[in-house]
Amino acid sequence: MQSLSWRDYAARRTGLPVGSRGELRQNLYRSFTASSFGRFWQIWNPLFGxxxxxxxxxxxQRKLPQSLALWLTFVGNGVLHDAVTLLVRQDFVWFFAPWFGLMGAYVLAEKRFGLRLRSGRPTLAICYHSSLLAGTALLSTLVRI
Incomplete structure (x- = not known):
């Protein structure tokens, strides 16, 4: 990982070099048609990832079990999003940390139970990932602290 530049990392995730024509479209397509929600997140934002x-x-991961490290990374990502929201809105809204925590928990459950999309139909995968994003966002509004 240390010797891999973010540009090389992004190219591996999206399938195209950074800045190339069609990169955004390819990234969106590969993310939303991924065979799992975990894979969706591996592709979604290569620079941030x-x-x-x-x-x-x-x-x-050096100090904690892999699953806890992964979940805390999701929560930490949410905290970063909440911090940016605070800077922009000048008002603290605790939305992203619970949302990312829920998505991280789903990724772990998906891994634990071996859940994967096997149909090979892009429309089904797009609906699956969109539903997970919307459903966990809705749930996170109920978890407001």
Whole structure:
């Protein structure tokens, strides 16, 4: 990981070099048609994912079980999103940390129980991932602290 640049990391995740024509479309397509929600997140934002892995997940994984390190990385990502929201809105809204915590828990459950999309139909995968994003967002509004 240390010797891999974020550009190389992003190219592996999206299938295209950073800045190339069609990169955003390819990234969206590969994310939303991924065979699992965990894979969706591996592809979704390669730049942010690279730095989360480098600065949060890997250090946590050295001290904690892999599943806890992964879940805390999701929660930490949510805290970062909440901090940006605070800076922009000048008002603290505790939304992203619970939302990302729920999504992280789902990724862990998906891994634990071996849940994967096997149909090969892009429309089904897009609906699956969109439903998970919307459903966990809705649940996180109920978890307001």
């Amino acid at each position: 690279f730095y989360l892995q480098l600065w949060l997940y890997r250090p946590l």
